[in-house]
Structures are given as C-alpha cells and as structure tokens.
Amino acid sequence: MNYEERILEEIISLQPVFWENKKKKDSNVLKEMELSYEDIIDAEKRLRRFAPLIKKLFPETEDGIIESPLIEICDMKDELEELYNKDINGRLFLKCDSHLKVAGSIKARGGIYEVLKHAENLAIKENLLSLDDDYSKLSDEKFKKFFSNYKIAVGSTGNLGLSIGIISAALGFKVTVHMSRDAKEWKKNLLRQKGAVVIEHSEDYSKAVEKGREECLKDDRAYFIDDENSKDLFLGYSVAALRLFNQLKKEGITIDEKHKLYVYLPCGVGGAPGGITFGLKHIFKDNVHCYFAEPTHSPCMLLGLLTGRHSSIHVKDYGIDNITEADGLAVGSPSKLVCKIADKLIDGIYTIDDDELFKLLFLINQSEKIKVEPSAVAGLLGPTMVNSDENSIHIAWATGGLFVPENLYNNMVYKGKELLNK
Ligand SMILES: Cc1ncc(COP(=O)(O)O)c(C=O)c1O
Structure with missing residues (x-):
C-alpha cells in the first residue's frame, strides 16, 4: 500500500x-x-x-x-x-x-469585496459613478433606489450568506441567501433581521449553491455569487x-x-x-x-x-x-x-x-x-x-x-x- x-x-x-x-x-x-x-x-x-x-x-x-x-x-x-x-x-x-x-468571519473578505465590485460595475455602466469620485455618495437615497432594482443571490453554510446579506442590504440590493441544512438557526435569523430573504434547503451546501445559481439564470437583473468558482x-x-x-x-x-x-x-x-x-x-x-x-x-x-x-x-x-x-x-x-x-x-x-x-x-x-x-x-x-x-x-x-x-x-x-x- x-x-x-x-x-x-x-x-x-x-x-x-x-x-x-x-x-x-x-x-x-x-x-x-x-x-x-x-x-x-x-x-x-x-x-x-x-x-x-x-x-x-x-x-x-x-x-x-x-x-x-x-x-x-x-x-x-x-x-x-x-x-x-x-x-x-x-x-x-x-x-x-x-x-x-x-x-464577523473570514468569508466577509471575499463576500463584501464581490458585492462592492458588482455595485461599482453597475453604477459605472449607468454613468452614475466614476473611479475618482468619493464613493461615500453610494449611500445616498438615489443609489439605494438604483440598487434596489437588482438582486443578489448566494448559496452558503452561513457565514458567506451573512456577509453578503449584510453588505447587499446596506447598499439597497434585494438579496436572497440559499442556506444548506447545516446552517445554524441563529445565522438565518440574523440574516432575516438584516433584510435578506433566506431560503432553507434540506440538502447540503453544494445543493444550496446549485439552487442559487438556477434562480439567477432566470432573471437578468440577478447576480449570483458563486463560492465554488468565483475569481x-x-x-x-x-x-x-x-x-x-x-x-x-x-x-x-x-x-x-x-x-x-x-x-x-x-x-x-x-x-x-x-x-x-x-x-x-x-x-x-x-x-x-x-x-x-x-x-x-x-x-x-x-x-x-x-x-x-x-x-x-x-x-x-x-x-x-x-x-x-x-x-x-x-x-x-x-x-x-x-x-x-x-x-x-x-x-x-x-x-x-x-x-x-x-x-x-x-x-x-x-x-x-x-x-x-x-x-x-x-x-x-x-x-x-x-x-x-x-x-x-x-x-x-x-x-x-x-x-x-x-x-x-x-x-x-x-x-x-x-x-x-x-
Ligand atoms: C468560520 C468559517 N471558517 C472557515 C470557512 C471556510 O471557508 P471556505 O468555505 O471558503 O473554505 C468558513 C466558510 O464558510 C467559515 O464560515
């Protein structure tokens, strides 16, 4: 052997x-x-x-x-x-x-970064933002309204969902988190409090990711954050x-x-x-x-x-x-x-x-x-x-x-x- x-x-x-x-x-x-x-x-x-x-x-x-x-x-x-x-x-x-x-977790490093990058891309595309602006203007009501036309989805065991839920909701995005069966109840509750829609799955993490991916394919204003492949x-x-x-x-x-x-x-x-x-x-x-x-x-x-x-x-x-x-x-x-x-x-x-x-x-x-x-x-x-x-x-x-x-x-x-x- x-x-x-x-x-x-x-x-x-x-x-x-x-x-x-x-x-x-x-x-x-x-x-x-x-x-x-x-x-x-x-x-x-x-x-x-x-x-x-x-x-x-x-x-x-x-x-x-x-x-x-x-x-x-x-x-x-x-x-x-x-x-x-x-x-x-x-x-x-x-x-x-x-x-x-x-x-409160390592997953925030990637999760928050990807949501910010997506927000930047959307705002620049619509000529609402340029690279040398003071980005604090993105918290204005006008931007919240703009981002509320877009949806973000993710599959998670808990902490990635938390980070994405928190930052997406703070910017004004609609956000859905597909949680695997292992996700702790308190993480789901906290996310709901932050304004995210939480969908619970009876299967494991890979299935939760798959469901999130499928959901976004049907909607061209939806953006899927893919923990299995995202650069x-x-x-x-x-x-x-x-x-x-x-x-x-x-x-x-x-x-x-x-x-x-x-x-x-x-x-x-x-x-x-x-x-x-x-x-x-x-x-x-x-x-x-x-x-x-x-x-x-x-x-x-x-x-x-x-x-x-x-x-x-x-x-x-x-x-x-x-x-x-x-x-x-x-x-x-x-x-x-x-x-x-x-x-x-x-x-x-x-x-x-x-x-x-x-x-x-x-x-x-x-x-x-x-x-x-x-x-x-x-x-x-x-x-x-x-x-x-x-x-x-x-x-x-x-x-x-x-x-x-x-x-x-x-x-x-x-x-x-x-x-x-x-
Ligand atoms: C507390 C904690 N540690 C480590 C990890 C592992 O990160 P990854 O799934 O990117 O390997 C996670 C993932 O959710 C986590 O929540």
Whole structure:
C-alpha cells in the first residue's frame, strides 16, 4: 500500500490524518497561474476606493478598512503543548477574523469585496459613478433606489450568506441567501433581521449553491455569487495577505529563509484559505508554508487533491456523511478553481475531530479570553503537527465567532470543558 492509499484508508475510517502534498511546486509556479499579483493589488485598490463608503455605513471600522487584529497567544501555546505533549518551536499568533468587523468571519473578505465590485460595475455602466469620485455618495437615497432594482443571490453554510446579506442590504440590493441544512438557526435569523430573504434547503451546501445559481439564470437583473468558482471572491480573500504583511512588519517580524512562516487555515469549499494562500505565496514566496484544516467528516479538499479527482468528488462517494458541528466547513465537494491552485501551492492538509474542536474552543476561551466558533479553531492544531525551528512564526487563522449568541457559545465552552475532563 503506498502513501496515498494508506491515508485514503484512514480518511474513510474517519481517523484524523496529516497529509503532505507531494505535488507542491516552488513559488515560480505562480507565474503560470491565471490570476496574478496585479489582480490582488487591483482588489486592494478597489477596497480603498470604497473605504469612505464603508466608513459611513459601518463606523466601527477603522477608516472604512475592514480588518482584524493579529495577536500573539503565548498562553494558548502552552496549553497546546501540554494537551498534545509536543513542543511548538517559534512564536504562535492568532489572526482574529473571528472578530473581523462588519460580518464577523473570514468569508466577509471575499463576500463584501464581490458585492462592492458588482455595485461599482453597475453604477459605472449607468454613468452614475466614476473611479475618482468619493464613493461615500453610494449611500445616498438615489443609489439605494438604483440598487434596489437588482438582486443578489448566494448559496452558503452561513457565514458567506451573512456577509453578503449584510453588505447587499446596506447598499439597497434585494438579496436572497440559499442556506444548506447545516446552517445554524441563529445565522438565518440574523440574516432575516438584516433584510435578506433566506431560503432553507434540506440538502447540503453544494445543493444550496446549485439552487442559487438556477434562480439567477432566470432573471437578468440577478447576480449570483458563486463560492465554488468565483475569481472575485478569491481575490477578495487574497487581500488579507497584504494586510498581514503590514501587521507582521509592525510587530518587527521579517519573514525570510531563516524565519519561516507557517499558516493554518480552516477549509470548507476552499475559497477563503485558497485565496489567502495565493496572496501569501506572492508575498513570502517559498518562506511561507500553508496548511488547510478540515473536519474528519467533511474532508472534501483533501479527497479532491489526494485522489486527483478535484471538484468531481463528493465525500459521500467515500461513505463519509459530511456532518460536523463546524458548520462553515461542512462542505462535500471542493471548489474547482481552488483545487487547481492549492494542488501546487499548499504544503498539506490535516483533519480534526469535532470533539477536538470543542476542546480547543474551550482552551482559547480560558487562556486568551477569545470567542470563536467551532470551525474557527481548526487551525490551532496545526502548530503541533509540523516540525519547525525556534525562529519560526506560526499563525492559526481564527475564522469566525463574533456573532455567536452568548447562550449557544456558553454551551459549547461547557462541552469543551467536559470533553477535556473525560
Ligand atoms: C468560520 C468559517 N471558517 C472557515 C470557512 C471556510 O471557508 P471556505 O468555505 O471558503 O473554505 C468558513 C466558510 O464558510 C467559515 O464560515
């Protein structure tokens, strides 16, 4: 039995695995890709054009830039070392997209970006806006009325829908969110409160996306945001890398051959971790190592890359149920766009049990007083799985949590504590 066959057997039997991507290429491969560094810069510039509008609509942002803190988590590092009986060489940071302004999750990076780009295109086409205008005028009643003639739809496990629902409604668009069966009730309620139409599906995420796509085909004023294929979503996520570069610089951290960066990203369909990896590789080249983390019950990207079948697989093809408390990661088939890119860029993928997610959720609450949802802690296991040296910088990407209702959150913290005491 070869390496891939052995891991496949373990995945099917739902054991947590660590898979090293032997197909990874050096960063010169970026030159062969369809998207480029200039595309990331273009996305960043667009977000800057929109900053005056975002500042007006969401005063909680810093000058209209939607960003999250990077913090060092020394106490959590001690907890991880003790729990997993492994030394973590180097420093450990948390990228707190769990507290990303406006929509409280990593998905807001892509979701908000694509809606803004669509709004810009529509307004420019009708000669209502030009690139050097002050974009804060887009909050005028006249624009709200204009955008209300258009519809936006998306399929989501929850957080992408939230981000798109919030920004679309703020601009005046009519917005429909097709939610998969895994989506949490509170996310649906919050979206309805924000003015979105929520359609509930009894099937999984891939079906919710399909239904949203179908709905938009019938209506030429409807725009579908396609989490499985969208280059705009992908580029919106990738801008995080430019921001992270500046945050590391502020901390006095330089990444080079002697100071490697290790980044651990929770993965659902792959858009958010894929876009961020793409951006990080452009900036740090071969000095950054990116790992994706998936639930043992939803290892879609791992199966897609390991078997080479990419987006044509569904975890059910391997008898895996795609049921996990990590709702944001409950995806059965990976993104076609991301499979192609991740295949050449990522160092590996590991899977993690739901019980482990709750333990980590409890530990980060106790050690750092940080509130996250189950999907968001998957990255915290990463530093215990790689061999690094004392000059290394590890970043676990915490991907959501800000809006989780307190009573539900407290139940999850309690569950984590119980599991640790078992
Ligand atoms: C909290 C959270 N983390 C991670 C992800 C994974 O992002 P992607 O589906 O783009 O891989 C999601 C997706 O919804 C999410 O909600």
